[in-house]
Amino acid sequence: MQDYHLQKNVVAKILAEHESMPGNLLPVLHGIQDALGYIPTEAVADIADALNQSIAEIHGVISFYHYFRQTPPGKNTIRVCRAESCQAMNGKTLEEHAKKQLNVDWHGTSADGEFSLEPVFCLGNCACSPSMTVNNEVYGRVTPERFDEIIANYRGAVE
Amino acid sequence: MTRVFISRDSTVLSLGANQVASALQQACESGGLNVEIVRNGSRGLFWLEPLVEVETTAGRVAYGPVQSQDIPALLEAGMLEGKEHPLYLGNIEELPYFKDQNRLTFARVGITDPVSLDDYLAHEGYRGLRNALDMSPQDIVQQVTDSGLRGRGGAAFPTGIKWNTVLNAPAEQKYIVCNADEGDSGTFSDRMVMEGDPFVLIEGMTIAGLAVGATQGYIYLRVEYPHAGAALNEAIEKAYANGYLGDDILGSGKSFHLEVRLGAGAYICGEETSLLESLEGKRGLVRFKPPLPAIVGLFGKPTIVNNVISLASVPIILDKGGEYYRDYGMGRSRGTLPLQLAGNIKYPGLFEAAFGLTLREILYDYGGGSASGRPIRAVQVGGPLGAYVPESQFDTPLDYEAFSAISAVVGHGGIVVHDDTVDMAEMARYAMEFCVEESCGKCTPCRIGSTRGVEVIDRIVEGRQKDMNTQLLRDLCDTMINGSLCAMGGMTPFPVLSALNHFPEDFGLDKASDAA
Numbered sequence: 001m002q003d004y005h006l007q008k009n010v011v012a013k014i015l016a017e018h019e020s021m022p023g024n025l026l027p028v029l030h031g032i033q034d035a036l037g038y039i040p041t042e043a044v045a046d047i048a049d050a051l052n053q054s055i056a057e058i059h060g061v062i063s064f065y066h067y068f069r070q071t072p073p074g075k076n077t078i079r080v081c082r083a084e085s086c087q088a089m090n091g092k093t094l095e096e097h098a099k100k101q102l103n104v105d106w107h108g109t110s111a112d113g114e115f116s117l118e119p120v121f122c123l124g125n126c127a128c129s130p131s132m133t134v135n136n137e138v139y140g141r142v143t144p145e146r147f148d149e150i151i152a153n154y155r156g157a158v159e
Numbered sequence: 160m161t162r163v164f165i166s167r168d169s170t171v172l173s174l175g176a177n178q179v180a181s182a183l184q185q186a187c188e189s190g191g192l193n194v195e196i197v198r199n200g201s202r203g204l205f206w207l208e209p210l211v212e213v214e215t216t217a218g219r220v221a222y223g224p225v226q227s228q229d230i231p232a233l234l235e236a237g238m239l240e241g242k243e244h245p246l247y248l249g250n251i252e253e254l255p256y257f258k259d260q261n262r263l264t265f266a267r268v269g270i271t272d273p274v275s276l277d278d279y280l281a282h283e284g285y286r287g288l289r290n291a292l293d294m295s296p297q298d299i300v301q302q303v304t305d306s307g308l309r310g311r312g313g314a315a316f317p318t319g320i321k322w323n324t325v326l327n328a329p330a331e332q333k334y335i336v337c338n339a340d341e342g343d344s345g346t347f348s349d350r351m352v353m354e355g356d357p358f359v360l361i362e363g364m365t366i367a368g369l370a371v372g373a374t375q376g377y378i379y380l381r382v383e384y385p386h387a388g389a390a391l392n393e394a395i396e397k398a399y400a401n402g403y404l405g406d407d408i409l410g411s412g413k414s415f416h417l418e419v420r421l422g423a424g425a426y427i428c429g430e431e432t433s434l435l436e437s438l439e440g441k442r443g444l445v446r447f448k449p450p451l452p453a454i455v456g457l458f459g460k461p462t463i464v465n466n467v468i469s470l471a472s473v474p475i476i477l478d479k480g481g482e483y484y485r486d487y488g489m490g491r492s493r494g495t496l497p498l499q500l501a502g503n504i505k506y507p508g509l510f511e512a513a514f515g516l517t518l519r520e521i522l523y524d525y526g527g528g529s530a531s532g533r534p535i536r537a538v539q540v541g542g543p544l545g546a547y548v549p550e551s552q553f554d555t556p557l558d559y560e561a562f563s564a565i566s567a568v569v570g571h572g573g574i575v576v577h578d579d580t581v582d583m584a585e586m587a588r589y590a591m592e593f594c595v596e597e598s599c600g601k602c603t604p605c606r607i608g609s610t611r612g613v614e615v616i617d618r619i620v621e622g623r624q625k626d627m628n629t630q631l632l633r634d635l636c637d638t639m640i641n642g643s644l645c646a647m648g649g650m651t652p653f654p655v656l657s658a659l660n661h662f663p664e665d666f667g668l669d670k671a672s673d674a675a
Contacts, residue, residue, distance in 0.1 A: 022458060023420075025440030030382075030421055051440075064442040064599075067382050067424035083344030084539055084586070085575045088502035089530070121426060121593070122342055123383050124350040125170050126501030126575070127205040127508055136385045140173035 004042040011043045015050040038069045074109040074116040079133045085126035094130045097144040164212040168201035169386045176209040182227035200355020202269030203509030215241035221248040261495045264472045265511045268355035274393045279358040287477030291366045292411045299370040305481030307493025312466030313570045315559045324453035325371040328461035333373035336464045339380040340429040343542025346573030348497040349467035353387035357394035363470035368415040376417040426597040430645045431464040444601045445645045487513035492558040502575035503529045519553040533578040541570025544650035546657035583662035588616045590654040604639045605648025
């Protein structure tokens with residue numbers, strides 16, 4: 001976990017940028033997660049302070065939305081679609097394969113810190129189910145074999 | 160200079176379109192070939208993607224599906240002159256899947272460069288806005304009312320009536336909110352229009368603003384659609400730079416401003432009042448209605464909340480007139496619906512057609528049957544809250560009222576196909592589980608009912624007191640339908656009851672006890 005002291009300036013800058021925007025909490029949270037990869041627990045008090053809301057309110061918003069996370073992710077985030085269209089094309093086999101290969105459950109990060117695994121409900125790629133994303137790249141018609149190839153490429157790329 | 164089109168649509172990217180484009184780019188550079196690669200939207204024939212379309216003297220000629228390793232052979236065969244090759248498809252617009260469509264909302268998708276304003280203007284873009292600028296707000300609303308357009312998001316409420324309510328609500332500030340939180344499995348028409356023709360949505364929202372006197376619009380976009388966000392933001396920037404957005408639209412003195420806001424992975428935020436809460440920076444809890452958002456909406460002001468496809472259908476209505484649009488369709492379902500075929504289907508894709516095709520025509524004439532080659536057993540229409548339709552009902556025409564008569568919904572036009580290996584008790588359980596995960600928690604039937612629903616289905620499948628638990632599940636569904644604040648709790652029973660009624664054997668129940 002990083003020292004919040006170093007992240008505090010990033011949070012303050014994002015808060016300042018969105019100061020006059022109506023309904024700014026989600027854009028602020030996106031800004032922080034884009035910059036830091038997650039929303040540090042210590043940032044919640046700073047956000048609450050700047051937006052003149054309670055810590056409970058800010059926490060309530062962060063925890064309500066599946067996309068926001070409060071712990072650092074792995075180097076790459078894999079999102080596997082669990083929706084009906086993907087289920088109709090053996091998506092469950094892909095889900096189980098992904099968990100087994102990375103040796104994690106949903107929301108977990110592999111022991112080497114390379115991959116976080118998140119469930120997602122629909123990537124809008126239903127015409128080529130089953131689907132997943134790695135970071136912002138979408139992959140369609142993903143078989144277990146294709147999953148292994150894709151993961152190997154990312155592993156290669158970061159080393 | 161030869162123009163070559165390779166899609167930038169997410170689904171096509173997921174099949175390797177970027178690799179194909181860069182292979183072509185490299186081959187042309189090293190071979191000294193004068194080629195311009197245009198990254199267009201997709202025509203929606205996804206089993207043929209990545210598609211490479213070449214502009215020749217004889218029109219566009221397509222090749223597909225193309226992988227990057229096919230490029231050298233294609234060039235060798237004379238692809239740039241539209242010559243023969245095993246991947247040669249000819250003119251896409253002559254293929255039956257494409258030719259038989261009525262492309263109104265999707266007229267430009269797959270044809271133009273999505274982020275080129277010039278291309279948009281050259282293909283009849285912004286003609287609706289120009290007409291609207293010369294009309295009174297009442298007349299604009301009248302055109303939309305005359306078109307018969309109904310909300311394409313799910314509830315199918317008449318768009319003209321909604322607009323009229325906002326028009327007549329006195330307020331200093333009004334808003335146009337585009338619900339781009341398309342989260343239903345099997346639907347991707349919003350994504351395709353935003354990625355493939357973002358200006359049409361911008362134009363539709365601008366017209367809506369003129370119609371009701373709203374000067375600010377928001378597109379609430381799901382975070383799962385990064386490519387749509389990029390295309391929209393690029394198009395919005397160009398619209399501002401060229402006077403199509405801002406304080407003085409095309410010198411008319413009228414203003415409209417537009418911004419994209421990102422959601423954060425909550426399905427419930429597709430419900431209009433949850434969406435407004437989320438836009439205001441709160442948890443996406445459903446609001447009580449009344450007051451309607453048309454009266455008390457975003458930041459407490461009168462607000463139009465419309466789905467992407469509804470708003471993207473407005474430019475053609477204002478260009479060609481309400482009657483032109485109304486003349487497509489059947490009964491009280493007017494105009495066209497972009498249908499999306501997904502799941503276990505041989506020819507998955509999007510095609511836009513007038514209301515009235517039967518499911519059987521859609522599944523077999525367009526879809527070609529299942530991908531696995533096995534019999535199609537159950538088809539879920541209208542997303543995760545839509546009913547499962549069995550083969551015996553495949554002759555139902557796609558029409559809001561006809562679907563309602565069989566306790567099903569058209570919704571957003573998404574169709575997810577399952578073959579005969581599907582376990583319908585498992586799908587029913589999943590529907591309840593999904594509601595557990597995605598309920599906003601505000602009202603009890605949805606929040607607690609869904610959790611109990613999972614348990615009761617488990618007990619039925621395990622064979623414990625089957626009759627009593629089946630009755631209990633029906634009672635629970637009845638409570639959710641009648642006691643929930645919004646469609647999340649109110650419609651989760653649709654997939655559950657349809658599975659139970661049409662496929663009781665999957666729950667270990669006697670087929671004869673079918674209550675359908």
